[in-house]
Amino acid sequence: MAIEDEIFSSSSGNSSNDESANPFFLHHSDHPGLVLVSKRLNGDNYTSWCRATRISLSAKNKTGFITGKIKEPSETSNPDDHSLWQRCNDMVLSWIINSLEPDLADLVLSCTTPHAVWEDLRERFSLGNAPRIFQVQRDIYRI
Secondary structure, three states, rough: OOOOHHHHHHHHOOOOOOHHHHOOOOOOOOOOOOOOOEEEEOOOHHHHHHHHHHHHHOOOOOOHHOOOOOOOOOOOOHHHHHHHHHHHHHHHHHHHOEEOOOHHHHOOOOOHHHHHHHHHHHHHHHHOOOHHHHHHHHHHHHO
């Protein structure tokens, strides 16, 4: 069974004619330069950026790409599904990278999936207050 058939059949309350229920669906207005959030991630605004980005991706039915729930289909045994996945993977990846300040975008440019970028950013910026306080104090003492 093709991935899109599985996704359609597992969607509760959605008919198989509702293309937008398929996470591989891209609207004609979706493009790589699309702005998902009004403020780019700069490191200090991770919590609000994370929430705003999740909301935007949820509205587009693409959160599975950042959570890792949508897995890459085999290119050899399932080339059609792989092609659909690759197109959406690259689109979501470009949306996330475009929502970062350029210096942060450079740090994650080598990541090949939105999930890898999401996890990298989470590890870098979702620190509790104690490590952040330590960093600020260390920077102050260096002055």
